[in-house]
Amino acid sequence: MNIDEMKTEIGRLKKEKNAIILAHNYQLPEVQDIADFTGDSLELARKAASITEPVIVFCGVYFMAETAAILNPDKKVLIPDMQAGCPLADFATLKQVREWKKVYLDHVFVAYVNTHAETKAEIDICCTSGNAEKVINSIDSDKIVFLPDKNLGDYIRRKTGKPMVLWEGFCVVHEKADFDSIMEAKAMYPEALVMAHPECPRRVLDIADEVCSTGQMFGAVERHPEVRQFIVVTECGMVHALSKRFPDREFIAPEKQMRCANMKKITLPKVLDSLKYGQFEVKIDPVIAEKAKRSIVKMLEIK
Ligand code: SF4
Numbered sequence: 001m002n003i004d005e006m007k008t009e010i011g012r013l014k015k016e017k018n019a020i021i022l023a024h025n026y027q028l029p030e031v032q033d034i035a036d037f038t039g040d041s042l043e044l045a046r047k048a049a050s051i052t053e054p055v056i057v058f059c060g061v062y063f064m065a066e067t068a069a070i071l072n073p074d075k076k077v078l079i080p081d082m083q084a085g086c087p088l089a090d091f092a093t094l095k096q097v098r099e100w101k102k103v104y105l106d107h108v109f110v111a112y113v114n115t116h117a118e119t120k121a122e123i124d125i126c127c128t129s130g131n132a133e134k135v136i137n138s139i140d141s142d143k144i145v146f147l148p149d150k151n152l153g154d155y156i157r158r159k160t161g162k163p164m165v166l167w168e169g170f171c172v173v174h175e176k177a178d179f180d181s182i183m184e185a186k187a188m189y190p191e192a193l194v195m196a197h198p199e200c201p202r203r204v205l206d207i208a209d210e211v212c213s214t215g216q217m218f219g220a221v222e223r224h225p226e227v228r229q230f231i232v233v234t235e236c237g238m239v240h241a242l243s244k245r246f247p248d249r250e251f252i253a254p255e256k257q258m259r260c261a262n263m264k265k266i267t268l269p270k271v272l273d274s275l276k277y278g279q280f281e282v283k284i285d286p287v288i289a290e291k292a293k294r295s296i297v298k299m300l301e302i303k
Pocket residue numbers: 026061085086087088089114171172173174235260261262263
């Protein structure tokens with residue numbers, strides 16, 4: 001089957017199974033193109049909370065599909081490849097979180113959504129890169145532990161001025177954002193605006209014009225109608241997502257591209273098989289799911 005035939009078959013199966021396809025902005029271009037809805041973690045979590053279709057095919061990494069399943073316990077949530085994990089989520093194990101809770105007894109624990117369900121079940125509130133500042137500002141305490149991304153935590157700590165204790169985790173893709181490649185791109189495109197994701201290290205964020213989640217990058221482009229070129233410092237899938245929405249602008253990835261191997265595990269043939277065979281269903285212990293849901297819902301309630 002060629003790509004067009006696969007896309008037609010996916011469309012047919014989607015109707016037959018009454019399914020909806022959600023895809024993260026870091027997915028392969030052809031996967032983004034067959035999705036009913038694309039977005040960042042926050043947008044996908046909000047969308048997942050409002051879905052009416054009985055089957056959700058989640059094109060993203062496992063913790064995202066897990067979040068959709070937690071918010072939709074009566075629906076079938078499928079992920080086309082069970083091996084699409086997130087190394088950042090692996091930084092905060094249940095054992096370590098429990099140990100930290102014994103040390104930081106009177107602290108509010110805030111976890112980035114890039115965590116496993118069992119970790120979400122232990123903490124007080126979740127956040128995404130799109131709402132982390134609002135979530136931290138909503139907390140009526142100066143005793144906060146932020147996990148697992150140290151770069152996002154450092155950025156939010158600087159923005160809010162709150163003395164947060166940071167976990168030592170990082171995204172393996174954003175941590176390697178290459179300072180020299182960005183400077184070269186800036187020299188080559190002197191009129192371009194640099195947009196960087198807050199999972200990047202501080203020295204990269206310090207040379208960015210806009211620090212934003214992938215969802216906020218769309219807003220940043222809209223806010224700058226006079227700018228024609230943008231240097232995009234995040235996972236390379238975002239260049240496709242932005243180019244689709246703004247075909248009259250140019251989006252440039254720094255020469256040393258950032259590519260998440262886990263996001264790219266979801267391919268069209270796997271999406272097709274997922275719909276055809278109902279694979280692979282995300283199942284979570286109901287007790288853990290119920291506890292994890294509290295910290296996700298608390299986050300979604302912050303507008
Ligand atoms: S880009 Fe980073 S945070 Fe996102 S899924 Fe890949 S490893 Fe995890």
